[in-house]
Amino acid sequence: MKFYDCSTAPSPRRVRIFIAEKGLDIPVVEVDLGNRQQHTAEFTQINPYRTVPVLQLDDGTTLTTSSGIMHYLELLHPAPALIGRNPIERGLVVDLDSRIEQDGFMAVGEAFRNRSKAFANNVFTGKHNHVQIPELVGRGRRRVEEFFSWMDAHLEDKEFIAGDVFTVADITALVTVDFAKWIKLQPTDKQKNLSRWHQLVSDRKSVMVT
Numbered sequence: 462m463k464f465y466d467c468s469t470a471p472s473p474r475r476v477r478i479f480i481a482e483k484g485l486d487i488p489v490v491e492v493d494l495g496n497r498q499q500h501t502a503e504f505t506q507i508n509p510y511r512t513v514p515v516l517q518l519d520d521g522t523t524l525t526t527s528s529g530i531m532h533y534l535e536l537l538h539p540a541p542a543l544i545g546r547n548p549i550e551r552g553l554v555v556d557l558d559s560r561i562e563q564d565g566f567m568a569v570g571e572a573f574r575n576r577s578k579a580f581a582n583n584v585f586t587g588k589h590n591h592v593q594i595p596e597l598v599g600r601g602r603r604r605v606e607e608f609f610s611w612m613d614a615h616l617e618d619k620e621f622i623a624g625d626v627f628t629v630a631d632i633t634a635l636v637t638v639d640f641a642k643w644i645k646l647q648p649t650d651k652q653k654n655l656s657r658w659h660q661l662v663s664d665r666k667s668v669m670v671t
C-alpha cells in the first residue's frame with residue numbers, strides 16, 4: 462500500500478490524522494503540488510483526477526478521495542472506531558462529516574481559490590481549467606463565518622462533534638478551521654464552544670505530529 466500525500470495541503474492532512482489515530486504505518490510518497498507534480502504523466506497515470514490524497518493498494522486499486530480512503534481503512538482496521546460504533550452512529554457521523562465538508566471545507570476553498578493569483582485559471586483542484594469569479598471570495602468568507610457560528614452552537618452540549626467520542630467529523634472540522642487561517646478567518650473570542658473544542662482536538666497526539 463502507498464499513500465500519496467502533500468504535507469502542506471489540507472485534504473491529505475485529513476487522511477494523515479486518520480492514519481495516525483489508527484496507529485498505522487503506511488509508506489508515504491510526497492507529491493509536490495507547488496511544482497505541479499500532480500500534472501505530470503507519471504502522476505496522472507496513478508490518479509487521472511490529478512489530486513491528493515491517493516491510496517494505492519497492492520492489487521493496483523487506487524482510492525482518490527479522503528472519504529473513500531478513510532472508509533476503506535476503517536473497515537480494514539476497525540479499532541479505534543472513527544466512523545461510528547454501530548449503524549446509527551455511523552449514519553450520524555457521516556451526516557456531520559458531509560455537512561462539514563460541504564458547508565465548511567468547500568466554503569474556505571471557494572474563498573481561497575477565487576482569490577489567490579496562483580489559481581487564476583485553475584479555480585478547482587484537478588484537471589479542469591476554470592477562471593476565478595472574484596465575487597465568490599466574499600461569499601465564501603460569509604459561508605465560513607456561518608459555518609463557525611453553526612459549529613459553536615452545535616458544540617454547546619458536546620465534547621466532540623458527534624458526541625462523546627472523537628470521530629472523522631472532528632478531523633474534517635479541525636482541518637477546516639485550520640484551513641480557514643489561509644483566508645485569515647478564525648473563530649471569534651465569543652465562540653467559546655468552538656475555541657474549547659479546537660484546543661482539545663489540536664492537543665491530540667495524532668494532530669500534533671501531522
Ligand SMILES: N[C@@H](CCC(=O)N[C@@H](CS)C(=O)NCC(=O)O)C(=O)O
Nearest residue numbers: 470471472512513514526527586587
Ligand atoms: N475531495 C477530494 C479533494 C482533493 C483535493 O482537491 N486535493 C487538493 C489538495 S487539498 C489537490 O490535490 N490539489 C491539486 C491542485 O490544486 O491542482 C478529497 O478530499 O480527497
